[in-house]
Amino acid sequence: MGTRRHWLPDVDVEAVYLSTTGLTGLGDIRGENLTAKFPLGQPLSEVQTKLDEDGFWFPFEQMDGTNGTLGGVLAAGLANPWRYGYGTLRDWVLGLEVVTGAGEVLSLGGEVVKNVAGYNMVPVHLGAWGTLGLLTRATIRILPRPQARRFVACEGRAQPEAVESAIRASLSSFASPQAVELVLENDSFLLLVGLVGREERVEARLSLLEEDLKGQCQGWAISVDERQERLWDPVAEARLQLEQRYDWRLRVSVHRPGANTLMSSLPRLAGAGEWALAGHAGNGVYTVYWRDNAGPLRLMNGLMSDIPYEGGVVAEGVTCSAILGENRWVSFPPRSPRSQDRVEASVVREISGGIVINPHLPRVSLVEI
Amino acid sequence: MNPAVLADLESSLVPALGSRWVRKGTSDLRAYAYDATGPRHLPDLVVFPADQDQVVACVRAASRHRVPVIPRGAGTGVSGGALPVTGGVVMSLTRMNRVLCVNPDARFAVVEPGVTNEQVQLAVRQYGLFFPPDPSSMRVATLGGGIAENAGGPRCAKYGVTANHVMGATIVMWDGTIVHVGGKVEDTAGLDLLGFIIGSEGTLGIVTEAILRLTPLPRAYRTILTVFDDLATAMAAVSAVVAAGIIPAAMELIDRNLLELIRASTKSSLPSEAAAVVLIDVDGDPEEIDPQVACITKMCLCRGAVDSRVAENAEEREELWAARRAAAGSLSRVSPSQLAMDITVPRDCLQSMMEEVVEIADKYGLKVCGGGHVGDGNLHPAVPYDPHSEQQRVAIERFDWEVQRASLRYGGSVTGEHGIGIEKLRGLACQYSPEVLRQMQAVRRAFDPFTVFNPGKALPRVVSA
Numbered sequence: 001m002g003t004r005r006h007w008l009p010d011v012d013v014e015a016v017y018l019s020t021t022g023l024t025g026l027g028d029i030r031g032e033n034l035t036a037k038f039p040l041g042q043p044l045s046e047v048q049t050k051l052d053e054d055g056f057w058f059p060f061e062q063m064d065g066t067n068g069t070l071g072g073v074l075a076a077g078l079a080n081p082w083r084y085g086y087g088t089l090r091d092w093v094l095g096l097e098v099v100t101g102a103g104e105v106l107s108l109g110g111e112v113v114k115n116v117a118g119y120n121m122v123p124v125h126l127g128a129w130g131t132l133g134l135l136t137r138a139t140i141r142i143l144p145r146p147q148a149r150r151f152v153a154c155e156g157r158a159q160p161e162a163v164e165s166a167i168r169a170s171l172s173s174f175a176s177p178q179a180v181e182l183v184l185e186n187d188s189f190l191l192l193v194g195l196v197g198r199e200e201r202v203e204a205r206l207s208l209l210e211e212d213l214k215g216q217c218q219g220w221a222i223s224v225d226e227r228q229e230r231l232w233d234p235v236a237e238a239r240l241q242l243e244q245r246y247d248w249r250l251r252v253s254v255h256r257p258g259a260n261t262l263m264s265s266l267p268r269l270a271g272a273g274e275w276a277l278a279g280h281a282g283n284g285v286y287t288v289y290w291r292d293n294a295g296p297l298r299l300m301n302g303l304m305s306d307i308p309y310e311g312g313v314v315a316e317g318v319t320c321s322a323i324l325g326e327n328r329w330v331s332f333p334p335r336s337p338r339s340q341d342r343v344e345a346s347v348v349r350e351i352s353g354g355i356v357i358n359p360h361l362p363r364v365s366l367v368e369i
Numbered sequence: 370m371n372p373a374v375l376a377d378l379e380s381s382l383v384p385a386l387g388s389r390w391v392r393k394g395t396s397d398l399r400a401y402a403y404d405a406t407g408p409r410h411l412p413d414l415v416v417f418p419a420d421q422d423q424v425v426a427c428v429r430a431a432s433r434h435r436v437p438v439i440p441r442g443a444g445t446g447v448s449g450g451a452l453p454v455t456g457g458v459v460m461s462l463t464r465m466n467r468v469l470c471v472n473p474d475a476r477f478a479v480v481e482p483g484v485t486n487e488q489v490q491l492a493v494r495q496y497g498l499f500f501p502p503d504p505s506s507m508r509v510a511t512l513g514g515g516i517a518e519n520a521g522g523p524r525c526a527k528y529g530v531t532a533n534h535v536m537g538a539t540i541v542m543w544d545g546t547i548v549h550v551g552g553k554v555e556d557t558a559g560l561d562l563l564g565f566i567i568g569s570e571g572t573l574g575i576v577t578e579a580i581l582r583l584t585p586l587p588r589a590y591r592t593i594l595t596v597f598d599d600l601a602t603a604m605a606a607v608s609a610v611v612a613a614g615i616i617p618a619a620m621e622l623i624d625r626n627l628l629e630l631i632r633a634s635t636k637s638s639l640p641s642e643a644a645a646v647v648l649i650d651v652d653g654d655p656e657e658i659d660p661q662v663a664c665i666t667k668m669c670l671c672r673g674a675v676d677s678r679v680a681e682n683a684e685e686r687e688e689l690w691a692a693r694r695a696a697a698g699s700l701s702r703v704s705p706s707q708l709a710m711d712i713t714v715p716r717d718c719l720q721s722m723m724e725e726v727v728e729i730a731d732k733y734g735l736k737v738c739g740g741g742h743v744g745d746g747n748l749h750p751a752v753p754y755d756p757h758s759e760q761q762r763v764a765i766e767r768f769d770w771e772v773q774r775a776s777l778r779y780g781g782s783v784t785g786e787h788g789i790g791i792e793k794l795r796g797l798a799c800q801y802s803p804e805v806l807r808q809m810q811a812v813r814r815a816f817d818p819f820t821v822f823n824p825g826k827a828l829p830r831v832v833s834a
Contacts, residue, residue: 032612032717033746055614079556088555090564091533104804112713113745114530114785116519116568117793117800118828119809123564144614174588176654201657253556255475283555284475343548343816344560350811 020071023136029054035094035111037139040071056142059086059196061232071135077127081194081232084282085178090123095139098125098132101355111139124347131358132351148202151179151231152209154191156220160263163189167257167281169216175209180282182259183238186273191281192225192235235278239287242276246289250300254307256284261307266290269302370413370456374434378458382416385426390417390464401459404444404451406792407706407756412439412453419464421541421577428575429545431458432821439823440571442483442511446518447709448790450570454825460575462513468492469578476583477536477553482513482576486520489581498583501528504786505694513576519568521786523619523650523693526744530786532567534582540566540574543821553580565812570788570827573816587618587652591662592686595669596643596676600624600727600739603645604720606672607743610649610665611716617665619650620744621693627700627738627751634699637692640676647743648693696740696751704753708765712776713785716746722779726750729771733764747785774799789827798829 023041027050030036036056038047044062047070051058059082062068068076074096079088086092095109108121125132154166163184170180170193179194193213195205206224213222227233243249254261259281266275270290279286290299348356375393382391392398392415402409413436418424431438437457444451453459465481468489472478473496480489486507489500503522504510510520516538521530528534537551551563566573597603607620623631624645631637639646649665651658666677680686700707714722723739730737730752741748750772754761773783773796783789783796798806809828813820 030715030717032608033715034611034614034616035715087529087533090561091529106805106808107802108805108808110782110800111715111780112782112785114521114525114713114742114747115782116786116788117782117784117797118789118806119812120519120532120564120568121805121808121812123561126561128560143616174654197657198660201654204656251556253552253554255472255554285554285556340548340550340559342546343542343562346815347560347562347565347812350815351808353811 018134020069020134020136023071026050029056029142030111031056033111034142034144035113035139036142037095037111037137038070039137040074040135041069043067044070044073051142052145055145057145058092058140058142060089060092062236070138074126074135074138075128075130079280079283079285081179081181081192081235081280082196083280083285084180085194085196089126092141093122093126093138094141096122096125096135097137099134099136100352101133101357102353105136106133109139113141124351129358131356132348134357146196147199149194149196149228149231150202150206151192151194151225152206152213152222153225153234154193154213154217154220154222155189156217157187158189158217158220159187160260162217163191163263164257164260165216166191166213166220167259169212170209171257171282173209173212175205175212177205177209177282180257180280181232181235181278182281182286183235183242183276183278184259184263185242185276190234190238192232194231239278242278242289246276247291248289248299250288250290252286252288252303254284254286257281258284258286262286262288262303265303265306269299269306370436374436375413377434378414378430378436381430382414382427385430386416386418386423390419392416401441401444401461402453404441404446404449406447406449406452406790408449408452408791410452410454411456412459413456415459415461417461417464421539421547424460424462424465424541424575424577425545425547427458427460428541428543428821432543432545432819435819435821437824438575438821440513440517440575442514442517443485443506443509445506445510446514446788446790447711448518448570448784448788448792450517450788450790450823450826451514452791454791457824462575463511465577466511471496471583472553473498473583475553476585478581478583479553480512480579480581482516482579483511486510486512486515493583494586496583497586499586500581501525501534501584502531505697512579512581516567516576516579517569517571518786518788521742521745521747523621523742523744525747525786526620526742527616527618527652528584532564534584535563535567535579536582537580538563538566538576539578540576542574543817543819547577548574551580565816568788570790571823572813572827573822575822587654589655589658590618590650590652590686591658592680592689593649593651593662593665594639594676594678594680594689595647595649595666595674596640597645597647597673598643598675599673600645601720601724602673603647604723604743606669606674607647608717608719609672610668611744613664613668615661615665615668617649617661617744618652619648620742621648622646622739622741622743622748623648623693623696624739626736627696627740630699630703630738631692631695634702635692635695637695638688639692643675645739648689696738700738700751700753704755706756707751707753708769709787710750710769710772711747711784711787712750712772712781713745713747714776714779714781716743718779718781719743719746719748722748722776722781725775726772729768729775733768735764735768742785745785746781770795791826794829
């Protein structure tokens with residue numbers, strides 16, 4: 001669907017464009033195995049609708065307002081708010097049908113939840129942006145449709161330590177949330193804590209969570225949201241606005257919750273009032289937004305310096321590549337860089353057989369610092 | 370091995386490791402010639418590195434001569450993965466047995482490969498955390514072995530396998546290069562190479578450090594023992610529980626034959642007259658689990674269970690699980706040799722698959738002991754046999770092959786958690802197309818172009834079109 005085209009460098013070579021939007025269909029849902037197989041050209045929302053009609057759920061809900069295909073989601077290796085409670089795509093994709101650059105059709109993985117026959121060839125395609133093969137069909141794990149999905153919203157103005165405390169209160173609450181999402185701009189923040197489960201238990205857990213947050217967050221607006229559908233619309237709307245207001249986007253992965261760490265550094269690196277962040281606080285994975293006057297290298301180097309490697313910082317903001325003038329993905333921090341890159345390059349060369357799909361997309365390399 | 374090569378290896382390794390930790394005596398070679406399977410293959414040398422530098426020294430010395438290196442944990446593998454089938458250097462990693470750090474806030478632990486699963490659990494429990502994969506051999510089996518085989522265990526029904534709980538690893542490549550894959554944070558840049566490493570059966574590199582993702586301990590547990598007078602009914606009940614959307618922490622099958630053996634070797638209170646029992650664990654928040662227990666109990670009774678009872682206390686719960694874990698040991702008492710299968714099928718095919726297993730066993734006059742992690746479709750039909758009987762060996766081979774083929778017909782896998790090793794190479798060639806196998810071999814070439822690590826395992830040597 002091209003919903004992430006703006007993340008990627010322009011195509012500057014002669015190319016054949018293949019649209020996957022014709023790869024649609026009802027899918028094969030096996031309720032007694034809690035798996036489903038779908039062609040990958042249809043929007044994720046349609047996949048969710050089909051599952052919902054049969055009483056099932058795939059714990060992946062796009063929260064950025066776009067409507068990408070399931071194949072696009074897998075190829076881009078996207079995350080979603082439920083990753084705190086349910087993990088990432090690599091935990092939910094059991095099998096993939098892939099068409100290689102040589103035109104071979106490969107059925108990778110399988111339909112069973114435990115399979116150690118040979119190497120696991122599925123994860124490498126998740127987040128590979130289609131460079132290793134065109135994804136055409138996937139077998140995913142599914143869950144029974146939850147009776148209730150709700151969230152508690154907490155918003156206000158606060159210092160870094162207080163935001164961190166609120167996140168920690170959520171993570172340690174006996175309400176056992178399955179999502180903890182943060183949107184923060186200057187000192188205004190929105191924290192959404194999501195719960196999934198049986199109706200009566202979710203109601204009880206919501207009350208418990210509300211109490212836990214009120215205990216930590218004096219003076220903040222805390223409320224149980226009544227919506228039962230499109231839970232993440234508030235996050236989606238907030239992110240869309242951030243995309244419009246800022247010039248650069250950088251993904252960082254820090255030790256959970258990590259908001260404090262970032263909030264302490266960003267005002268200094270990006271300038272007061274010139275930055276924002278949004279992300280999965282339960283996992284320590286955020287997108288940092290900032291303005292042009294604090295160029296990408298300065299901010300990235302600053303974060304690398306502030307946050308020791310053990311604490312993470314991984315940059316994958318493709319908008320950064322444009323300012324470098326070269327189509328290079330950025331990999332931070334350098335750690336045995338040549339070995340890592342060499343193995344990865346060998347893997348790509350060997351399994352692609354030299355025929356690379358999406359050749360305009362760069363391989364992982366290092367920024368010269 | 371060429372004596373000159375062996376001498377050169379020794380001259381490199383003794384200074385690096387110390388003479389005590391480089392062994393070629395007959396008794397040492399014999400001790401490392403086997404694992405939990407039957408065959409024996411003598412290595413040429415056994416080394417015991419204590420740290421990553423020593424692992425690098427060993428690998429460099431061996432790869433200089435293209436001598437195979439066979440990494441080994443505790444030797445509890447059941448697919449022949451640690452057997453030095455072409456000789457070479459067995460590298461025992463059991464000296465590298467430290468839990469290096471635990472970060473309870475960020476919920477990860479960094480461990481060396483020789484640490485046992487149980488050691489990890491004990492190290493992190495004080496923080497209210499655990500590492501979910503729990504193979505039956507967890508008291509002895511090492512994390513390095515668990516990563517090599519993508520180990521499972523009863524709790525995988527709810528929590529997933531090792532691959533779902535490892536965030537990163539440091540590996541030593543065939544030329545001694547050190548590579549870090551994944552990391553101590555949730556997302557790392559680049560392609561997912563960790564996905565290849567986990568379950569690679571020691572063929573892509575030697576893991577010298579692993580970063581484990583830890584999970585909060587459940588606040589409450591319940592264990593249900595359901596009793597059936599018919600194996601097929603038990604399987605149908607399991608499928609029904611899954612179809613109802615209940616995901617217990619574990620669902621374990623023990624059939625009549627296996628019950629008999631367990632009762633003979635332990636003081637278990639498992640019922641003697643049942644055709645099958647299914648042991649079901651439910652865990653989570655105290656307010657959540659009792660309704661689940663009630664639902665599971667009702668469902669099993671409606672589906673034909675003749676009895677269902679909940680363990681009244683922690684001691685009874687532990688006693689039931691100890692009996693389950695005694696299954697492998699109880700089989701060994703009957704015969705030193707047994708075929709331990711590891712097929713996985715979609716959970717809606719459990720009943721048909723078990724019926725077919727029994728049918729095939731009857732065809733060859735074999736007595737199969739049925740067990741397995743039925744919650745995730747993973748069956749372990751086991752057949753004790755006399756390895757000195759040609760007739761039994763032939764029957765076992767045919768039974769094994771037919772059951773593997775049957776599992777593939779149901780859309781399953783020839784191995785859910787034991788690995789291919791040397792035992793299931795033929796099955797792997799049936800499970801995947803030649804094109805997919807060539808891709809796997811391409812991955813192997815990318816990591817280990819000269820097949821230094823564990824040759825003859827995990828993948829067939831040649832794949833014809």
